Amino acid sequence: MDIFALFTTRVIEALRADYPQLEDELLARVVVEPPRDPAHGDLSTNAAMVVAKPLGKNPRELAMALAGRFTRADDIESVEVAGPGFINFRLTPSIWHDVLRAVGVQGENYGRSDLGKGDRVNVEYVSANPTGPMHVGHTRGAVFGDALASLMAWSGYDVTREYYINDTGGQTIILGHSALLRYREALGETIEIPSGFYPGEYLVPVGKALAAEYGRTLLDMPEQDAVLIAREAALAAMMELIKADLAQLNIHHDVFFSERTLHGQGGDIEKTLAWLREQGMVYEGRLEAPKGKTPEDWEDREQTLFRAKDYGDDTDRALIKSDGSYTYFAADIAYHRNKYLRGFKHMVNVLGADHSGYVKRLSAAVKAVSNGEADIDVRICQLVRLLKNGEPFKMSKRSGDLVTLADVVEEVGADATRFMLLFRRNDASMDFDFALVKEQTRDNPVFYVQYAHARACSIFRTAQRDMPELDVSPASLAAADVGLLATSADLELIRLLGAWPRTVAAAATAHEPHRIAFYIHELAAALHGFWAKGKDEPQLRFVNPSDPKLTLARLALVDAVRQVIRNGLGILGVSAPEELS
Structure with missing residues (x-):
């Protein structure tokens, strides 16, 4: 039961009855x-201000007329007009009791909806280069993407979780x-790892396996042939390592898409460029030098360019390098066209802080390759500053000094890792404090x-x-006389339960x-606050042996809170323990 959706429907029906031309x-x-101020009531609507101008009416006068339609409703205690035309409703306790009953009936499905109407959505996240284990910088995007996928599935979308494997290019x-150096080490040689190589111990098992x-x-x-063999073995081993790391956070993908499949004769990049040319989206020209620092991929020459500016980007984009190889952006266009051709008209890409410049170019690419039918939301996860003894760790994969996902999970557990990384907006940088997440206090x-x-x-x-x-079975709780819950503390808690469906829908939409x-x-x-009040006010205690009926009603309320917390933790991928040690 979504009380906000219910009243939205009622308000719109009232407007349609009076103004069918809307x-x-x-x-x-x-x-x-x-309402912003709870003292103003339980619900507030902007309806009068939305329709006043098209109707040529004064919004406050229109609000007064609209409010009059609700003054006799059995479930509305009072209705008032405030400010320029807001309408505030105060509901009778009975409607909140209905909300509580709905939680009990719907249980683990309370808050689920058909918001997505079964639309297919591709959520691509992590997509770290397979050159080593997952580090804490990747972990935030992994947790965010996984929770977002669960949230959208909860809200009626048909979600595919995808990992894009960057298995081409110089880093491989x-x-x-x-x-290959670790292979030689396994054969007994003394090796020295040059600067710019990957010195981590995680390649030692690869070297031993090659030997x-x-x-x-x-x-x-x-050597070039041996390097290719070593590369394939290392890539396979790193992907297994990455999957194992992700599994520690209960993160699993439906699709692992290899970038390599886009390349080569007859590959998606070649096909996409041919299609772009047919559509007139590609031309030969020169790019102006960007203002400020010149990026490494800018070249002052005649080259093949994608008309990205026509689709909202700041500049057109190069597709072919001077050596004849494709740019990263050419692969990006081909990859997202591949997603579109697989049937995804909704896409979400979760990227790291160093990819903020990709938002407009990816949006332009998706708009172009889908003829405007598909949309993409690029979510940027800002950096995580990991603190230990007041000092941040270095996180470069090419360095041997690496703080891995596995290190963090081993230190604080999967639940704390996931929840803390989600307890802040993805686009805000954050500190991950080991001391705090291990405390058993309200500050954690x-x-x-x-x-x-x-x-x-x-x-x-x-x-x-x-x-x-006292019978506390589900059937007994469902039959409890929740009308006995009449104190302000009772109703405040139920009102908060009533906000859950709206919260889920808003979170999924945003x-x-x-x-x-x-x-x-x-x-x-x-x-916790209600429980504390019961220590001082016996009539607010959840368990009162002298009043079995009120106790059963309060237990129904506690059970509803327990269920909604469990539902929320489930979306976030965090466990709901029945006891804490």
């Missing part, structure tokens, strides 16, 4: 939401050289939320201990899973 596109701008050749399979034969062949958000779930479970154990005759983390943290705080 168009659906205009009415779609009508919203019902919580360097990986091959690095693995076991090939013996000394790689030493007898041309993940502990605070999990403790609320565990406390709810503990309340039920207390009821079974103190009132063993592609912002942090809203889920914020919401369940607020709900946890409300439960």
Whole structure:
């Protein structure tokens, strides 16, 4: 039961009854939401201000007339017009009791919706170069993308989780050289790893595996051939390592797409360039030098350019380098055309902070290759500053000093890692404080939320201990007289439960899973606050042996809070423990 969606429908129906000429596109701008000041009521709508100008009416006068349509509704206690034309509703307790009953009936499905209407959406995330294990810089994008995919699936989208494997280019050749050195080391040689190579210990097993399979034969062949063999072995090993790292956070992808498949004769890049030429989207020309620092990929020459400016980019983009090879952007266009041809009209790419310049070019590419039918949202995850003893770690893969995803999970656990990385907007940089996420205090958000779930479970154990005759089965809770919940504390908690469906829908629409983390943290705080009040006010205690009916009603409320916290944690990929040690 989405109380906000319900009243949005009622307000729009009232407008249609009085003004049938109003168009659906205009009415779609009508919203019902919580008022900024809770003292103003339970719900507020901008309806009068949305339609006043097209109707040629004064918004406040229109609001007064619209408000009059609701004054006799049984479930509305009062309706008032405020400011320039806001309409504020105060609802009767009975409607909040209906919300509570709906949570009990819908259970784990409370908050689910058909918002996505089964539309297919491709969420591409992580996509780290397979040149080493996952480090903490990748972890934020991995957790964000996985939670976003779950959130959208919860909201009725048909979601595909995709990983783009960057398995071509110079970095893979360097990986091959690095693995070949480890191979020689495995054969007994003393090696020195040059600057710019990958010195990490994670390539030692690759070298040993090559030695076991090939013996000394790689030493007898041309180095470029041996490097290619070592590269393939290293890439395969690194992808297995990456998958294992991600699995520690319960992250799994549906598709692993190899960049290499785009290249070569008859590959997607070649086909895409031919299609772009047929559509007149490519021309031969020169690019002006960018203002400020000249990027490495800029060349002052006649070259093949994509008309990116026609699709909203700041500049046209080069597709072919002076050596005849394709630019990274050529591969990007081909890859996103491949997604479109696979049936995805909605795409989300989760990229790191160093890819902020890709937003406009990828948007232009998707618009061009889909003739405007597809859309893409590029979500940038800002840097994570990992603190230990007050000092940040270096995170470069080419350095041996590497803080890996596995290191973080081993230190604080998967739950804390996921929740803390989601307890902030993706586009804001953050500090990940090892000390904080291991504390069992209210200052630790993940502990605070999990403790609320565990406390709810503990309340039920207390009821079974103190009132063993009380039936607390799901059927009994469903039949509880929740109309007895009439205090301001009761209704405040139920109102917050009523905001859950709207929160999920808004988070899915905005592609912002942090809203889920914020919401369940607020709900946890409300439960803890209610429990604390019960210590001083016996009539607010969840378990009251002298009043079995009120106890059962309160337990139904606790169970609903427990369920919604569990639903929220599930979207975030975090467990909901029944006890905390």
